[in-house]
Amino acid sequence: MPELPEVETVARSLFPHVHNCVFESAKLLRPSTMHPASLPLDSLVGQKVVDLRRRGKLLLFELYPAEEFIGTAPDGLSMIVHLRMTGRILTCEANTEIGRHTRCVWNMRKPDSSPFQLFFDDTRTFGKIFIATEKLLTGWNFWRTLGPEPLELDPENFIPRLSGKRPIKTSLLDQSIIAGIGNIYADEALYASGIDPRRPSSSLTPDECGVLLGEIKKILTVAIANKGSSIRDYRDADGKAGKFQESFAVYGRGDKPCRRCGTVLLKARLGGRATVFCPHCQK
């Protein structure tokens, strides 16, 4: 399930395929894939991809009208894609047959005029596409309240964000506190920090907050270097799996022995999510 490192990997691997390419047409196979506030899919026609980046777990295509559309097509559009659990963006040859889980197909033209397609495949249909003007984006509550990027965050700004009484694990999953962390990296970072995921966020000392932020950065950085974790469906834009999942210390290892001390790892449910931790190493 794509979290920050996986989305970063998708953005990096996809960008060379779409940079300066123009949307010619699009086909929506499942209407609920569009975010309710999105502009219609057709508004992409004539838009060129000038940049592709990640913000939290969101993929952000920055668009500008292609030369022949300047003055007629809107300026300042972006397309945000949230892959959620099972979303994938695949580059395909023109006229590729749609698959069972294809939700959207974009027909594109490269700078040399050759055609190709982008497929948005999403088995569990939780993924969303949001085509937005600047104004629509700022009106989107999730975007407006999205927390800071963990890799750009410093302890002085992290500590006050953990003032709530909720379990620390729940706070890490809250995208308005810190952006891009999901269930896997929350559990792994808490294990690496030796912090019990059930502890109230506000009970962490400033030192512990600093350790936690350091471990979050370390784990995300290593995961990005490993091109993410491939659990079940996740692949990058070239269809390649990541390999960070081979390094998991706790995620998916409930009832197994802790790699550090041998204690049986406990399972709990926090914020509605499966949580695994070591009762001996995490205090």
Add this chain to the structure above:
DNA sequence: TCCTCCCTGTTC
């Protein structure tokens, strides 16, 4: 602030 729902494939 917590719970339920959305959705489908995989595993038990």
Add this chain to the structure above:
DNA sequence: GAACAGGGAGGA
């Protein structure tokens, strides 16, 4: 054939 996976919206 039920349990489970889970991010975020929306309601209690």
